Amino acid sequence: MTEQRTPPMTREYLMCPPQHFAVEYAINPWMDPAVEVDRELAGKQWELLRVTLTDLGHTVHVLPARVGLPDMVYAANGAFSVDGTVYGARFRHPQRRSEAAAHHRFYLDRGWTYIPASETNEGEGDFAYVPGVAGGVILAGYGFRTDPAAHAEAQEVLGRPVVSLRLVDPRFYHLDTALAVLDEHRIAYFPGAFSTAAQRVLAQLFPDAVLADDADALAFGLNLVSDGRHVVLNSAATGLAQRLAAAGYRPVAVELTELRKGGGSVKCCVAELRPAPPQT
Template sequence: MTATTLPEATTVPTPQATPRHYLMCPPKYFTVEYSINPWMDPGTPVDVDRAMAQWTELKNTYERLGHTVEVIEPQPGLPDMVFAANSATVIDGRVLGARFRAPQRAAEAEHFRRWFVTRGYRDLVMPSRINEAEGDFAWTGRVLLAGSGFRTDPEAHAEAQEVLGVPVVSLRLVDPRYYHLDTALFVLRTGDDAQIAYYPEAFSAGSRRVLQRMFPEAVLADAADAACLGLNGVSDGRHVVLPLEATGLAERLAALGYEPILVDVSELRKSGGGPKCCTLELHA
């Protein structure tokens, strides 16, 4: 009788947290006074005190998890400066600044550039193409996923590869509600075994095939997850900060060993923002 060799069990990596370094901007001047995405309605009242309280709790959450949070001073007349993720992309100490599509946000780029200069960042380049930074760039530890379709120019992807010196994979967004890559995809775990979560319907057919090929173990979000900007999450490899309403996604992540942390960002969502929009990661 011939013995049967059983296949080896697949080893699923145990989620591990690593300390992160973030840059944030308080929503001192937050309001919705113009509309540059489908979430924004200038006729909807905004409670600045509530927005500040939500932002403060988000910052405190990161610090309780052991992460470093630096803060840039907000500027009057720039209500969307709270969304610091749109200000730069930082990998291995190299900084690629931002260039905004909407004129209402254009001045933010210079304030963030000055912050990096005063903090001693010398390898800094301001882009020649429209580039909304981590709004459309997601670093997996090996590859930079880059979105286009509504904000960042496709040509900015090549510029990012040249400046940052990392391989770039272009993805096309097709649903205007998910106008930035970080509203439809985020990185759960970085490195050789990187894992992501994303909402497939936000992407073109070709981009979905690319993501399926690159990340067969990805966590797929449903329409309810996406509709509360549940994909605008922040992960340290184990703890995953999500909007309060993203309960379905939280359950799926918990089943994989991640620890979801749900936070209220309902006031900030009036501008189409969530935890990730408020959080620029400074990748050392």
Template sequence: MVSVNQERTPRKRTYLLCPPEHFAVEYAINPWMDTDEPVDVELAVKQWESLRETLSRLGHTVHVLPPRAGLPDMVFAANGAFVVDGTAYGARFKHEQRAAEAAGHRDFYESSGWRFVAPSEVNEGEGDFAYLPRAYGGLILAGYGFRTEPAAHAEAQEMLNHPVVSLRLVDPRFYHLDTALAVLDDERVTYFPGAFSAAAQKVLAQLFPDAVLADEVDAFAFGLNLVSDGRHVVLNAEASGMAAKVAAAGYVPVPVDLSELKKGGGSVKCCVAELRH
């Protein structure tokens, strides 16, 4: 059990974000999207700017991916690739509405000098992959059930040279792993058990006996769609219960309001891809 007084150590991170200049809800590919609900693009951009400024203020490097017209979900930059040890394993989106986003991400990684691996299997980047560098020698957690195909887990394992643990998601409201599980530091996670199959719950309990367990209220507030540097936990401002839980575990919650982007089915983590050298 973690002592509340334990000092958590932040580690400088490098992130990739994409501004929501073309954000809209023009189609519904997850249960959170409602095409009848209006979107305030100006507010979405303002909230995104606050997120970017927050990450920069915490000492992290933030790169900006140019948005492309006609791709309203490109703001959810986490879905474009999964980067470990300098290698970017590219995305291959399940839904045709998002397929063209992959090329924009590939252009960024290749022009920036990263080793880019084009995928053969359907996967949605960090939406369904999480990495813990100090857990079991470097462990990848991978979700499936709604977007990423299980075959992509094996492909990622081969491309990134780290073991992959597959976890089945069973609730369509938690269609990506990053809506149901988050990495708090290099070896600890937080997750909502109800989003996973019974078998996946057992695996998570065995691997992470000291995990911070979230409840349904936390999960519905997108409280698990967070970004942590090992000390500061940047999370959706609506998720006050989740903020209290991470604070009790010794972390420092940093709330940001992303209520407008939530209309697209994402929050903090969906907007942030981590670039791991």
């Protein structure tokens, strides 16, 4: 018998259209500049993802794309927010560094508290927030993009405990390619992406986690967005969709073949905005 889940309040997300999306360089194992990108199809797939989220009742803000920033469509990498405070990104590769300024302006225009990063980090690419554990805990990846020093900086900025997790497989270069938060207490992840010690930590903290196998992890199945009930994930991750359904969630499959060519899928394209809770 599957569990019945009730969704939390509607979420706020930030997306950036693939108006200038292209694979012009290779900064992760999935990128190959020799492979042609169908930008028109990428736009249609992105729009379907946006509509899927709004049809589920969520608010999607759109960050305008900028010329010369082909990876800006991966909006999750631009910052990380908790309770109205934003820890800004500081990208490792020079090709993406100018994206941080666009995200900075978005939050400033809306009155959020924005703290620029001194340490290299790539926003929600390597940070995930689990609000129901220890009063709110941040899971933080390192090994390829984000420096471990950024974990300590994020803890000071956001006032939440940070659990550092070492990524060891370059195909899973960001935490959000190997781990996803499903609801306030539960995650899904692919153990093989993590060091032996990190696997032990995750097993101890999340004994009821949904585990992905190699096939679904390599299909970017864990690069998903969940509102606690509906789980929007790549259509190629069929096995993971079945496991999520068995655990009581409602999988919503979307096809993102073109955006996968840049090394990302659903979550890479969606930053979650976590505003300050209302005053009581």
